[in-house]
Amino acid sequence: xxxxxxxxxxxxxxxxxxxxxxxxxxxxxxxxxxxxxxxxxxxxxxxxxxxxxxxxxxxxxxxxxxxxxxxxxxxxxxxxxxxxxxxxxxxxxxxxxxxxxxxxxxxxxxxxxxxxxxxxxxxxxxxxxxxxxxxxxxxxxxxxxxxxxxxxxxxxxxxxxxxxxxxxxxxxxxxxxxxxxxxxxxxxxxxxxxxxxxxxxxxxxxxxxxxxxxxxxxxxxxx
Numbered sequence: 001x002x003x004x005x006x007x008x009x010x011x012x013x014x015x016x017x018x019x020x021x022x023x024x025x026x027x028x029x030x031x032x033x034x035x036x037x038x039x040x041x042x043x044x045x046x047x048x049x050x051x052x053x054x055x056x057x058x059x060x061x062x063x064x065x066x067x068x069x070x071x072x073x074x075x076x077x078x079x080x081x082x083x084x085x086x087x088x089x090x091x092x093x094x095x096x097x098x099x100x101x102x103x104x105x106x107x108x109x110x111x112x113x114x115x116x117x118x119x120x121x122x123x124x125x126x127x128x129x130x131x132x133x134x135x136x137x138x139x140x141x142x143x144x145x146x147x148x149x150x151x152x153x154x155x156x157x158x159x160x161x162x163x164x165x166x167x168x169x170x171x172x173x174x175x176x177x178x179x180x181x182x183x184x185x186x187x188x189x190x191x192x193x194x195x196x197x198x199x200x201x202x203x204x205x206x207x208x209x210x211x212x213x214x215x216x217x218x219x220x221x222x223x
Contacts, residue, residue: 009036010127013054015047015070016062016089021112025060025089028116029123042066044073051081058127061106063090063097071097071104078105085126095140098133108132158218160202166220168195172208173215 014025014037022040029035038054041047044061045068051059059077061070068076074086087108088101101109107126110119111134118134125132161169164185171181171192178189178196185192205211214220 007034009034010058010123011036011038011054011056012123013037013039013041013047013051013056013059013084015041015044015059015065015073017042017065018062021062025119028119031116032120035120035123044068044070044076047073048077048080051077051084055081056084058123059084059086060089060123061086063088063092063101071100071106074101074106075104085129087122087126087132093134093136093140098137098140109137110134111137158214158220161199165195165199165202168192169199169211169215170220172196172199173212173220 012029012035014022016022016025019042022042026037026040029037038056039047039050041050043065047059047061048068059074061073063070065073070088070090074088077084077086085108086104086106087110088106089110089112090097091112093111098109107129108122108131110122110132114122114134122132122134158166164187167185168181171184176184178192182189182192199211200206203211203214205214
């Protein structure tokens with residue numbers, strides 16, 4: 001016998017300010033055994049009140065609802081009903097929204113044009129305590145995390161530079177020659193060259209264009 005038929009159904013709360021969307025989610029979930037929509041809400045505050053009454057396993061929240069948004073409701077529900085896992089449903093795949101949903105305590109983030117099978121899969125996953133993101137969303141989240149790591153790595157590398165190396169790097173980024181940098185800093189052009197080599201070694205950057213890009217991205221110089 002199918003496990004979904006022998007196990008207790010996943011009890012789901014659906015919150016969206018459009019009744020037709022709520023009805024659509026209910027139909028998609030209850031089309032297969034293993035799901036029961038125990039409550040529907042048009043906004044975040046109502047959803048939290050219903051969660052306190054019904055204690056659902058999973059709450060599917062639209063990200064943008066009037067009054068209390070899905071993200072705000074998710075963060076508050078995490079405190080009031082820690083056993084309830086939140087799945088954010090959104091029409092936006094912006095990395096900023098995805099990161100904010102993670103911070104709010106949501107277990108997953110899927111897009112509104114998600115196929116029915118993927119919605120059921122996402123609810124099952126977050127019910128198990130697993131993270132679930134629609135493929136386009138996962139790519140955006142991965143890119144955002146990589147960007148944060150790269151910025152952290154750049155900041156760490158910048159911390160290794162001496163004050164003089166920073167001055168030389170600023171001069172390089174401003175397009176000055178070794179002689180011009182040396183004259184501005186009161187050092188010889190050979191000393192500037194030594195600092196340039198040290199910069200390239202510490203930062204693992206071998207081109208002037210690369211040094212300039214690093215200086216701009218870390219805020220050592222402005223465009």
